Amino acid sequence: MDIIFHHPTFDTEYWLNRLQQALPGARVRQWKQGDQQPADYALVWQPPVEMLSGRKGLKGVFALGAGVDAILSKLQAHPDMLPDGVPLFRLEDTGMGLQMQEYAVSQVLHWFRRFDDYQAQKLQGKWQPLNDYRREDFTIGILGAGVLGGKVAESLVAWGFPVRCWSRSKKDFPGVVSFAGSEELGSFLSGTRVLINLLPNTPQTVGIINRQLLDQLADESYVINLARGVHLVEADLLSALDSGKLKGAMLDVFSKEPLPEESPLWGHPRVAMTPHIAAVTRPDEAIAYIAKTITQLEKGEAVSGMVSLQHGY
Numbered sequence: 166m167d168i169i170f171h172h173p174t175f176d177t178e179y180w181l182n183r184l185q186q187a188l189p190g191a192r193v194r195q196w197k198q199g200d201q202q203p204a205d206y207a208l209v210w211q212p213p214v215e216m217l218s219g220r221k222g223l224k225g226v227f228a229l230g231a232g233v234d235a236i237l238s239k240l241q242a243h244p245d246m247l248p249d250g251v252p253l254f255r256l257e258d259t260g261m262g263l264q265m266q267e268y269a270v271s272q273v274l275h276w277f278r279r280f281d282d283y284q285a286q287k288l289q290g291k292w293q294p295l296n297d298y299r300r301e302d303f304t305i306g307i308l309g310a311g312v313l314g315g316k317v318a319e320s321l322v323a324w325g326f327p328v329r330c331w332s333r334s335k336k337d338f339p340g341v342v343s344f345a346g347s348e349e350l351g352s353f354l355s356g357t358r359v360l361i362n363l364l365p366n367t368p369q370t371v372g373i374i375n376r377q378l379l380d381q382l383a384d385e386s387y388v389i390n391l392a393r394g395v396h397l398v399e400a401d402l403l404s405a406l407d408s409g410k411l412k413g414a415m416l417d418v419f420s421k422e423p424l425p426e427e428s429p430l431w432g433h434p435r436v437a438m439t440p441h442i443a444a445v446t447r448p449d450e451a452i453a454y455i456a457k458t459i460t461q462l463e464k465g466e467a468v469s470g471m472v473s474l475q476h477g478y
């Protein structure tokens with residue numbers, strides 16, 4: 166079995182060695198321009214079109230991350246990039262769930278314990294205990310209740326917050342109220358105090374966090390965007406912060422990355438940000454997952470993690 170690998174920034178040597186150890190019967194190589202030699206599986210991030218297009222004998226392509234929007238948008242521009250019938254897989258959790266839990270829990274607790282207010286007071290040299298927030302006034306709403314949204318929901322339930330989620334299909338997560346479909350979006354938003362976004366980037370979800378949506382949240386609410394920058398209309402977020410509707414935002418992803426120097430988000434006192442690091446691909450966990458999936462595919466067994474080209478995630 167032959168496996169080709171391409172990632173623009175990962176430590177390729179490390180990945181090749183560890184893949185080889187995990188799949189001792191396979192021949193693993195870095196894909197280089199002009200390489201049209203046979204391959205059974207391709208492991209990719211931002212693949213050049215010629216790496217995949219017209220490749221015969223390919224049995225599967227693995228995206229080296231959770232989101233496949235970049236691959237799917239390339240596929241739209243070059244429909245022959247993924248040979249017909251070749252399944253596309255993505256990473257399911259592989260250590261990203263725990264990272265998302267750390268990120269979401271730490272930020273929710275930061276706001277819940279009013280550390281943002283105390284920091285503002287500290288800058289004014291002010292010593293003033295404030296009223297506590299109550300958990301019952303701090304409902305967390307998670308947009309997207311998939312692999313990562315589900316993990317984040319679980320961690321916030323454990324901290325005693327009221328948690329609800331919104332997805333295409335209904336969920337049955339312990340302690341979480343589930344809303345599904347556009348007809349239930351309004352009820353999901355009504356009373357939500359902290360909105361956490363973990364949706365995939367699809368034509369249906371682009372621009373979903375806009376003025377109309379933000380207006381439906383509780384007053385003095387908060388937004389955490391952990392998914393993709395295109396979900397959020399940044400100008401609408403800034404207006405909602407300036408009007409007082411929103412009290413704070415924590416952003417990991419942006420419509421343009423790196424965030425341009427001139428973006429007003431940099432200087433806004435109630436916007437905190439990180440440079441798209443909420444959950445990064447952990448090589449060892451990802452390699453174990455890919456090796457297991459390839460082994461199952463080779464045996465003709467059912468696997469999970471296959472992307473639906475129809476739904477776009």
Ligand SMILES: NC(=O)C1=CN([C@@H]2O[C@H](COP(=O)(O)OP(=O)(O)OC[C@H]3O[C@@H](n4cnc5c(N)ncnc54)[C@H](OP(=O)(O)O)[C@@H]3O)[C@@H](O)[C@H]2O)C=CC1
Nearest residue numbers: 231232309310311312313332333334365369391392443444
């Ligand atoms: N910032 C970062 O570092 C990272 C960001 N990400 C982002 O997180 C996203 C989520 O990852 P993951 O949890 O693994 O993805 P999943 O595919 O497991 O979950 C997606 C969820 O979104 C729901 N959904 C999709 N479309 C709609 C829609 N139109 N309306 C309502 N709900 C919808 C799905 O509903 P249903 O369950 O019914 O199918 C599902 O619950 C990734 O796509 C990626 O963009 C991922 C990793 C790191």
Ligand SMILES: O=CC(=O)O
Nearest residue numbers: 229230231232233
């Ligand atoms: O944003 C990262 C991903 O894995 O998707």
